Structures are given as structure tokens and as C-alpha cells.
Amino acid sequence: MSDSNAVPVAVTEIQQWADTLFSFKIERPNGFKFTAGQFVRLGLKPTDITALQSDDDETIFRAYSVVSSPYDEFVEFFSVVIPDGAFTSKLKFLQVGDKLHLNTTPFGYLTLTRYQKPLPKDLWLLATGTGLAPFLSILKTLEVWQNYQQIYLVYSTRTKQELAYVDKINQLKSIYGEDGADFSFVPIVTRDKDFDGLTDRLPKLIANGELEHFVKAKFDVNTSQIMLCGNPQMVEDTKEALKQRGLTMNRRGEGNIAVENYW
Ligand SMILES: Cc1cc2nc3c(=O)[nH]c(=O)nc-3n(C[C@H](O)[C@H](O)[C@H](O)COP(=O)(O)OP(=O)(O)OC[C@H]3O[C@@H](n4cnc5c(N)ncnc54)[C@H](O)[C@@H]3O)c2cc1C
Ligand SMILES: NC(=O)c1ccc[n+]([C@@H]2O[C@H](COP(=O)([O-])OP(=O)(O)OC[C@H]3O[C@@H](n4cnc5c(N)ncnc54)[C@H](OP(=O)(O)O)[C@@H]3O)[C@@H](O)[C@H]2O)c1
Structure with missing residues (x-):
């Protein structure tokens, strides 16, 4: 480059x-x-x-x-x-x-344009650490709120202090998507014992159904688009957990899962 x-x-x-x-x-x-x-x-x-x-x-x-x-x-x-x-x-x-x-x-191709239309109805954005960044940009467009019915932003950090941007995340829907998609923000903190929320790693939360239970929705091979970004081991392990559920990698517009590794 x-x-x-x-x-x-x-x-x-x-x-x-x-x-x-x-x-x-x-x-x-x-x-x-x-x-x-x-x-x-x-x-x-x-x-x-x-x-x-x-x-x-x-x-x-x-x-x-x-x-x-x-x-x-x-x-x-x-x-x-x-x-x-x-x-x-x-x-x-x-x-x-x-x-x-x-x-x-x-x-980069971690963009919504990579998916073929007609658009499925639920978008899952799963990040660890600074892997949150591209999802914030996506959620700051009007299109994403108009094109989906449900958006789930799942963001995992080691400690509560490292959960950055939380106030801004909580304002996104009112700024960009007031009449648009329903929005669930799911913070995960993996190393603070007193965190009042999800505390396991993403692949485990997917395999045991806890993430879906938390947001009261299911991954669906026909309707879900899922983006993963951040730690490469998280990307790999989460991809495997999703594949076990029948979801597929997105290639040439077809399939559910798109990923970006940070190292
Ligand atoms: C497509 C892409 C997008 C990226 N976007 C961002 C971004 O928005 N913000 C950002 O901070 N980094 C991002 N990175 C990582 C970034 O390019 C650098 O790796 C990072 O700034 C560290 O640079 P460094 O020279 O200090 O350490 P490097 O020598 O680049 O990395 C050393 C080690 O640090 C760890 N590491 C690297 N990046 C991260 C990270 N982001 N979070 C946790 N551990 C890490 C890994 O173990 C890596 O092996 C991105 C990487 C890629 C490939
Ligand atoms: N975060 C810190 O306290 C800290 C302090 C000093 C320096 N650093 C530097 O920052 C780097 C790490 O930064 P970071 O904390 O943003 O990144 P990280 O290690 O990728 O952790 C971010 C989140 O990703 C989770 N995760 C890691 N591997 C996973 C996997 N295979 N599947 C699912 N989830 C996974 C972590 O859970 P787990 O907790 O279970 O791993 C944590 O919740 C280190 O290399 C270090 O140099 C970090």
C-alpha cells in the first residue's frame, strides 16, 4: 500500500x-x-x-x-x-x-454496501475493544436506521472503564434513527467481577443462547446480517460459533457474516 x-x-x-x-x-x-x-x-x-x-x-x-x-x-x-x-x-x-x-x-469492505438487496431485517454488530469504531460510523448514517428493523450493537471490553462511548451510543437512535430500526445496545465486560450485565466471551454467549436470550431475538440464516470486528481470535471463535448455528460467511453479496481483524 x-x-x-x-x-x-x-x-x-x-x-x-x-x-x-x-x-x-x-x-x-x-x-x-x-x-x-x-x-x-x-x-x-x-x-x-x-x-x-x-x-x-x-x-x-x-x-x-x-x-x-x-x-x-x-x-x-x-x-x-x-x-x-x-x-x-x-x-x-x-x-x-x-x-x-x-x-x-x-x-475495507466492512460496509453495508457489501450485502445484496433486498436487505434482511436484523443487523448484528459485534465488537471487541476499539473494534467498536467502524460500527459507530455505520450507526451515524441515516440509511442504516431506515434499512433495518432491528439493530443490535454488542461491545465487549475487559473492564467497565474501557467501555467507551456509552453515552454517545445511547443517543444514536434519537439523533439518527428516531423513526427507524429498534436498537439494543449490549455491553459485555469480561474481567470486572461486579459488572451488572453479560460477562462471558461472545462465542460462549452465542453457543449457550445467552446473547439471544438477553436481546429477546434469534439469529436467523434468512434475515440476519452479522459484522464482527476487533481481536482476531474473537473473530475466529465467534465465526465458528455462528457457523455452528447455520450462518454463513458473506461472499459476493450472499451470506450472513462479514469480518475485520485488527491484527
Ligand atoms: C483494518 C484495520 C483497522 C484498524 N483500526 C484500528 C482502530 O480503529 N483503532 C485502533 O486502535 N487500532 C486499529 N487497528 C490496529 C492498528 O492498525 C495498530 O495495530 C494499532 O494502532 C497498534 O499499533 P502499534 O504500532 O502501536 O502496535 P502493533 O505493532 O501494530 O501491534 C502490536 C500488538 O498490539 C495488539 N493490538 C494492535 N492493535 C490493537 C487494538 N486496536 N486493540 C487491542 N490490541 C491491539 C496486538 O496484539 C498486536 O499484535 C486497525 C487495524 C486494521 C488491520
Ligand atoms: N485492557 C487492558 O486492561 C490493557 C491494559 C494495558 C494494555 N493493554 C493493551 O491492549 C491490548 C489489549 O487491548 P483490549 O483489552 O482492547 O483487547 P482484547 O484483549 O481484545 O480484549 C477486548 C475484549 O475482547 C475479549 N476477547 C479476547 N479474546 C476473545 C475471544 N477469543 N473471543 C471473544 N472475546 C474475546 C476480551 O475478553 P477477555 O477479558 O476474556 O480476554 C475483552 O472483553 C493488549 O495487547 C495490551 O497491550 C490493555
Whole structure:
């Protein structure tokens, strides 16, 4: 992938969610277009990060899903911090006013356009960690609320503190889909003993029927579209659990399951 068309972009806002999780917004370059669910490549040049005080001017690029809506005037991202990660161990020093580099070619097929019409009626968006990002962008379009009858957003983190964006998730339907699809948000927290909700991993919750019981709905091979994003092992194990239920991978428009692995 060539990053030669990357343009410098200013960071306009930063929000910290937990020690190793934060979001940031950049200005949207003129003419930059993407489809909700896609990712871009972001470049970081250490000399552009004021608080790093580095002499290293080699730009490192990483894939990042867009969180914001295709209609927004800014572009938003949601990032983990990996203590020894080449990109995020530096990105964590980002401040408003610093510069990043945006490769303005959007990539990826975790978009609703991949499914053939007529559209099935229920959409299941299953994420771990920052894998939430593309689903937020999808849920910030009017089309998704008009095209489905039920939408389920399932979001698994290790701790309660790492459940980011919860207030914004709870406002999505009133902002984008007031007269549209019914919406269920299902947070899962796997390592906090006192969490008042689902606490097992997704594949187990699917295999034992607990997820369906929780939302009072069933996966249906004829009507369900299911997207998985985040931890590759979660993607693999969840895919297997869904296949056991007769659901199939989406290829050339046909089939239920679409996936994106973050590493
Ligand atoms: C299509 C795609 C979209 C992506 N979108 C995002 C995004 O929106 N937000 C985001 O934070 N990352 C995203 N990533 C991951 C991102 O590209 C980098 O891997 C991440 O920023 C860490 O970079 P690094 O150089 O610090 O560590 P790397 O050397 O890239 O990764 C080191 C290790 O950190 C772990 N890791 C990497 N990314 C994550 C993550 N997101 N959550 C938990 N553990 C992780 C893995 O164990 C990985 O082997 C995406 C990756 C792909 C392929
Ligand atoms: N989260 C932290 O406390 C923390 C702190 C410091 C650094 N980090 C860095 O961040 C990285 C991990 O980030 P993260 O917590 O966002 O990602 P993660 O390890 O993918 O965990 C996110 C969620 O995915 C679940 N999960 C993991 N594997 C699964 C599988 N096979 N099937 C179903 N669900 C699965 C986890 O459940 P389980 O809890 O059951 O695994 C958790 O609920 C680490 O590599 C580390 O470097 C994280």
C-alpha cells in the first residue's frame, strides 16, 4: 500500500477514556470521502508530536477505522495504546494542534454496501475493544436506521472503564434513527467481577443462547446480517460459533457474516 498521497492534518480534539484508550479528531481534508465502516491509514512523524521531542522524522503508518460519520466536518478515530507498539507508544503523546498524516484513500469492505438487496431485517454488530469504531460510523448514517428493523450493537471490553462511548451510543437512535430500526445496545465486560450485565466471551454467549436470550431475538440464516470486528481470535471463535448455528460467511453479496481483524 503506497502512502504517498498522505496529507498533513491538524489534531483538533482529544478525549481520554482509560489509561490505554483515547479518541481524537482531525480536520477533514477537502475532498476526503469514505463509506461508513471503512478504514484509512494514518501516519505519525515523531517530529510532529510536540511532547515527544524526537529527532526521528520517519513516518510510521497504521490502519485506523473511522469513527465519525461520512457527513461530519471532522474525522474521528478511537485508539488503543500498546506500551511497546511502534505507533501507539508515540501516538499517546498527541496533543491538540499536533499534526498527523492521512492517506486519503479509504480501504475495507466492512460496509453495508457489501450485502445484496433486498436487505434482511436484523443487523448484528459485534465488537471487541476499539473494534467498536467502524460500527459507530455505520450507526451515524441515516440509511442504516431506515434499512433495518432491528439493530443490535454488542461491545465487549475487559473492564467497565474501557467501555467507551456509552453515552454517545445511547443517543444514536434519537439523533439518527428516531423513526427507524429498534436498537439494543449490549455491553459485555469480561474481567470486572461486579459488572451488572453479560460477562462471558461472545462465542460462549452465542453457543449457550445467552446473547439471544438477553436481546429477546434469534439469529436467523434468512434475515440476519452479522459484522464482527476487533481481536482476531474473537473473530475466529465467534465465526465458528455462528457457523455452528447455520450462518454463513458473506461472499459476493450472499451470506450472513462479514469480518475485520485488527491484527
Ligand atoms: C483494518 C484495520 C483497522 C484498524 N483500526 C484500528 C482502530 O480503529 N483503532 C485502533 O486502535 N487500532 C486499529 N487497528 C490496529 C492498528 O492498525 C495498530 O495495530 C494499532 O494502532 C497498534 O499499533 P502499534 O504500532 O502501536 O502496535 P502493533 O505493532 O501494530 O501491534 C502490536 C500488538 O498490539 C495488539 N493490538 C494492535 N492493535 C490493537 C487494538 N486496536 N486493540 C487491542 N490490541 C491491539 C496486538 O496484539 C498486536 O499484535 C486497525 C487495524 C486494521 C488491520
Ligand atoms: N485492557 C487492558 O486492561 C490493557 C491494559 C494495558 C494494555 N493493554 C493493551 O491492549 C491490548 C489489549 O487491548 P483490549 O483489552 O482492547 O483487547 P482484547 O484483549 O481484545 O480484549 C477486548 C475484549 O475482547 C475479549 N476477547 C479476547 N479474546 C476473545 C475471544 N477469543 N473471543 C471473544 N472475546 C474475546 C476480551 O475478553 P477477555 O477479558 O476474556 O480476554 C475483552 O472483553 C493488549 O495487547 C495490551 O497491550 C490493555
